[in-house]
Amino acid sequence: ASAQVTLKLAHAAPASDLQQTLSLFFKEQVEARSNGSLKVNVFPQGQLGNDAQMIDGTRSGIIDIEMSGLNNFTGLIPEAAAFTLPFMFPTREIAYKVLDGDVGQGVSKQMEEFGLKGLGYPENGYRNVSNNRGPIRVPEDLKGLRMRVNSSKALNDMFDMVGANPQQIPVAELYTALETGVVDAQDHPIGVVQSFKFYEVQKYLSLTRHAYSPLALVMNLNKFNGLSAEEQKIITEVSAEAVAMQRELSIAKEDEMIATLEAEGMMVNRDVDGAAFQKAVKPVWRNFIKENGDTLINAILEAGM
Amino acid sequence: MRQLSIWLWQFIDIIMAVLLAAMILLVFANVVLRYGFSSGLRPSVELSRLGFVWVVMLGAVTALRRGEHLAVTELADRLFPRAVPFLRKAIWLVILVSVWMLFWGAAKQTLANWNNISPLTGLPSGLFYLAGVVSGALMGFVALFNLFGPLNKPDDEAQE
Amino acid sequence: MTLLLFLSVLLFSIFLGLPVAFALLLAAMALMLQMDLFSADILAQSMINGVDSFPLLAIPFFLMAGEVMASGGLSTRIVRLATALMGHRKGGLGYVAIFTAVLLAGLSGSAVADAAALVSILYPMMKKAGYPEAPSMGLLASGGIIAPVIPPSLPLIIMGVAGNISIAKLFIGGIVPGLIMGMALIVVWTVIMRKEDVEVAPKADRSERLAALKDGVWALFLPVIIIGGIRFGVFTPTEAAVVAAVYAIAVSAFIYRELTWHSLFRMLVQSARTTAMVMFLVGSAMVAAWLITVAQLPQQLAELLGPLVDSPKLLMATIMVIVLMVGMVMDLAPTILILVPLFMPIIKLAGIDPVYFGLMFVINTSIGLITPPVGNVLNVVCGVGRVPMSTAVKGVLPFIAVYLMLLALFVAFPSIIIVPMKILIG
Numbered sequence: 083a084s085a086q087v088t089l090k091l092a093h094a095a096p097a098s099d100l101q102q103t104l105s106l107f108f109k110e111q112v113e114a115r116s117n118g119s120l121k122v123n124v125f126p127q128g129q130l131g132n133d134a135q136m137i138d139g140t141r142s143g144i145i146d147i148e149m150s151g152l153n154n155f156t157g158l159i160p161e162a163a164a165f166t167l168p169f170m171f172p173t174r175e176i177a178y179k180v181l182d183g184d185v186g187q188g189v190s191k192q193m194e195e196f197g198l199k200g201l202g203y204p205e206n207g208y209r210n211v212s213n214n215r216g217p218i219r220v221p222e223d224l225k226g227l228r229m230r231v232n233s234s235k236a237l238n239d240m241f242d243m244v245g246a247n248p249q250q251i252p253v254a255e256l257y258t259a260l261e262t263g264v265v266d267a268q269d270h271p272i273g274v275v276q277s278f279k280f281y282e283v284q285k286y287l288s289l290t291r292h293a294y295s296p297l298a299l300v301m302n303l304n305k306f307n308g309l310s311a312e313e314q315k316i317i318t319e320v321s322a323e324a325v326a327m328q329r330e331l332s333i334a335k336e337d338e339m340i341a342t343l344e345a346e347g348m349m350v351n352r353d354v355d356g357a358a359f360q361k362a363v364k365p366v367w368r369n370f371i372k373e374n375g376d377t378l379i380n381a382i383l384e385a386g387m
Numbered sequence: 388m389r390q391l392s393i394w395l396w397q398f399i400d401i402i403m404a405v406l407l408a409a410m411i412l413l414v415f416a417n418v419v420l421r422y423g424f425s426s427g428l429r430p431s432v433e434l435s436r437l438g439f440v441w442v443v444m445l446g447a448v449t450a451l452r453r454g455e456h457l458a459v460t461e462l463a464d465r466l467f468p469r470a471v472p473f474l475r476k477a478i479w480l481v482i483l484v485s486v487w488m489l490f491w492g493a494a495k496q497t498l499a500n501w502n503n504i505s506p507l508t509g510l511p512s513g514l515f516y517l518a519g520v521v522s523g524a525l526m527g528f529v530a531l532f533n534l535f536g537p538l539n540k541p542d543d544e545a546q547e
Numbered sequence: 548m549t550l551l552l553f554l555s556v557l558l559f560s561i562f563l564g565l566p567v568a569f570a571l572l573l574a575a576m577a578l579m580l581q582m583d584l585f586s587a588d589i590l591a592q593s594m595i596n597g598v599d600s601f602p603l604l605a606i607p608f609f610l611m612a613g614e615v616m617a618s619g620g621l622s623t624r625i626v627r628l629a630t631a632l633m634g635h636r637k638g639g640l641g642y643v644a645i646f647t648a649v650l651l652a653g654l655s656g657s658a659v660a661d662a663a664a665l666v667s668i669l670y671p672m673m674k675k676a677g678y679p680e681a682p683s684m685g686l687l688a689s690g691g692i693i694a695p696v697i698p699p700s701l702p703l704i705i706m707g708v709a710g711n712i713s714i715a716k717l718f719i720g721g722i723v724p725g726l727i728m729g730m731a732l733i734v735v736w737t738v739i740m741r742k743e744d745v746e747v748a749p750k751a752d753r754s755e756r757l758a759a760l761k762d763g764v765w766a767l768f769l770p771v772i773i774i775g776g777i778r779f780g781v782f783t784p785t786e787a788a789v790v791a792a793v794y795a796i797a798v799s800a801f802i803y804r805e806l807t808w809h810s811l812f813r814m815l816v817q818s819a820r821t822t823a824m825v826m827f828l829v830g831s832a833m834v835a836a837w838l839i840t841v842a843q844l845p846q847q848l849a850e851l852l853g854p855l856v857d858s859p860k861l862l863m864a865t866i867m868v869i870v871l872m873v874g875m876v877m878d879l880a881p882t883i884l885i886l887v888p889l890f891m892p893i894i895k896l897a898g899i900d901p902v903y904f905g906l907m908f909v910i911n912t913s914i915g916l917i918t919p920p921v922g923n924v925l926n927v928v929c930g931v932g933r934v935p936m937s938t939a940v941k942g943v944l945p946f947i948a949v950y951l952m953l954l955a956l957f958v959a960f961p962s963i964i965i966v967p968m969k970i971l972i973g
């Protein structure tokens with residue numbers, strides 16, 4: 083391909099987020115290594131739509147590359163929800179091993195049925211609970227909390243089971259809802275708590291690490307296949323490097339961000355009874371297996387050994 | 388034929404009223420449940436968004452038929468009244484092209500998302516785009532009807 | 548060049564009589580052709596996705612509340628009360644409207660929803676009392692755009708996220724400029740009413756006032772429920788709109804007994820139709836916004852600003868002019884999302900207070916909601932009030948002029964915003 087190809091890369095995170103760092107790295111490297119035959123324009127902050135809309139757009143080809151939480155793909159690939167099940171990955175290393183190995187590749191392969199080329203799995207880190215009532219040490223501490231939960235069925239089930247009162251509130255309205263008290267708790271990875279400024283309206287952060295939150299970097303399959311072999315190689319290589327860099331930064335910045343949140347006045351609770359939580363939410367796994375089978379769960383557990 | 392179209396427009400009105408009433412009930416029930424019963428309706432937000440999209444897209448058809456979409460017609464009427472009947476035709480042509488694109492693009496997305504099942508409602512997310520398909524098709528008929536209907540003289544319009 | 552193409556197609560087709568929603572689509576198509584990405588997918592997806600928004604659900608619900616209040620007996624009682632209290636003054640209903648606008652601004656974060664509520668409730672009353680069409684419309688539209696400035700405010704939240712600014716500080720900082728906007732409206736309205744010859748009711752005596760108050764207390768209770776409900780976290784602003792609708796239905800059905808099943812159906816249909824007209828336009832604006840974003844028009848704009856970093860006030864003034872121009876054709880949220888991240892680095896470099904900048908930006912884009920040719924609040928008030936666009940445009944002009952003077956004042960003396968903000972934050 084001698085003509086210049088311009089790629090639109092979209093994500094929904096604020097410009098201060100690591101997703102933007104990854105995007106800019108991707109842009110810089112792809113443009114440099116292709117000697118300008120590939121150009122990348124980055125559209126952060128949901129400028130081209132929210133997560134679901136960016137996925138639709140990338141499938142139809144009006145967006146070329148997008149990055150969003152893997153949980154947004156579970157409507158198309160229900161089994162992929164296994165990655166976001168509560169307490170699926172005890173450590174990040176295991177998560178990386180599984181996502182970069184055969185299991186993750188299998189999901190990427192499935193994405194091709196929907197017109198998507200999987201380029202890799204960056205991360206948002208682990209989800210943690212914040213609230214205004216007190217530290218969360220054991221599952222009972224969640225009882226009665228009005229809690230905003232995302233669209234993941236597993237997480238809704240989980241907070242239902244421990245006696246919280248899960249509520250559907252769009253992220254855009256969450257800050258106000260927390261401030262006025264429509265809901266008194268929420269769960270997100272640390273980076274989101276910082277970039278959406280939830281620390282201004284939440285007193286307690288408890289490091290429950292109850293679910294790993296992988297991102298997916300995907301490209302329109304036809305667009306990818308239309309590139310020269312050399313260009314495809316550049317895209318794949320730069321993606322792998324970008325994902326590795328983003329994960330490293332994600333780990334490195336987590337402690338830093340927690341310290342910042344503490345400086346902003348949040349009470350951070352590190353004393354969480356993980357075993358008690360895992361026991362309490364075991365039925366979530368059973369529900370998942372009942373609906374989707376246990377192939378992927380077992381594959382993840384095996385690969386993680 | 389005439390009876391059929393009267394029946395169709397009434398049917399659309401009824402659907403819109405029912406959807407809007409259902410949205411009010413859903414969101415209100417969720418507020419009551421949250422405070423009165425410490426629970427909630429998991430699908431209520433998504434269902435009301437879906438209802439909203441359908442109300443808007445169906446209502447857009449009604450608005451097109453009734454000539455209620457906002458427009459600045461005074462200027463052309465005053466500056467070149469003789470050209471107005473032909474301008475109207477050109478306008479309906481632009482509308483026809485727009486709603487064809489809406490129909491076609493939405494149809495593709497409906498099919499692409501028919502297997503994209505929302506975890507909270509169990510419904511295909513293609514239902515959102517289906518509203519665009521139905522709306523685009525109906526608006527297309529309205530546009531065709533007006534495009535190939537009789538050429539209105541500006542005087543007729545003024546006397547309405 | 549691309550911006551010029553977009554604007555000329557948009558304006559030209561609007562002036563030839565193409566409905567504004569379709570003019571936006573045509574202008575978007577022109578951009579598609581120019582960028583060589585003509586695609587039905589872009590149009591269909593951006594439109595459906597633009598319409599699919601939970602916060603905007605407040606529109607049909609507030610419209611429904613307004614419809615019910617209008618024909619279920621609540622509005623007439625408020626008119627009676629307002630007339631009893633302020634009717635003997637010249638332009639009394641206008642002051643009621645301004646007071647209501649500021650009150651509503653404290654209830655909801657959406658200018659479009661507020662304007663819809665204001666017009667659907669107050670415009671019929673003003674019309675009935677013989678107020679001139681254009682200035683009444685202008686007042687109500689201008690009152691509606693106070694909503695995004697006074698908290699709660701969705702645009703301020705978007706601003707906080709897009710510009711990495713404290714949302715709490717933006718909220719607190721918005722109170723004073725919002726109130727100043729309300730006072731500016733009082734001044735303009737007083738001047739306009741001096742020339743107008745509106746029927747003035749005889750002054751009501753004490754017992755008449757009390758009777759009107761007693762009769763209208765159920766209607767007056769509605770804002771209390773909304774304010775209290777949002778302030779104390781019983782519901783979100785979107786839910787508040789539903790609560791308002793349910794409350795209005797309950798009062799007119801069970802207390803005033805002026806509601807029938809048939810009229811309820813008619814009101815539902817009417818709210819749905821008005822909602823559709825407004826939201827179809829929002830959807831079309833989203834299609835245009837998507838293409839403006841992809842064409843990277845704003846980036847080209849921001850590059851030109853580099854040399855102004857050394858003179859903050861001049862930079863601020865320039866940015867305000869640019870935002871005003873963009874706001875003429877674009878909606879508030881996309882303007883914020885696209886421009887703020889671009890301006891932010893320059894703002895910090897020039898040493899301008901980010902919270903002050905964020906507030907100025909939101910005030911400016913809010914004014915954009917009532918500036919022709921594309922202003923969502925303008926569209927809403929025309930749709931809900933069923934008046935021609937030209938009347939509304941004529942009506943808002945004096946208010947826009949005064950708002951622009953305020954903006955200039957805030958550029959010249961930033962401390963008008965910054966000092967009270969710092970005092971309130973403590």
Ligand code: NA
Nearest residue numbers: 652655694697
């Ligand atoms: Na407000």
Ligand code: NA
Nearest residue numbers: 875915918921
């Ligand atoms: Na405008």
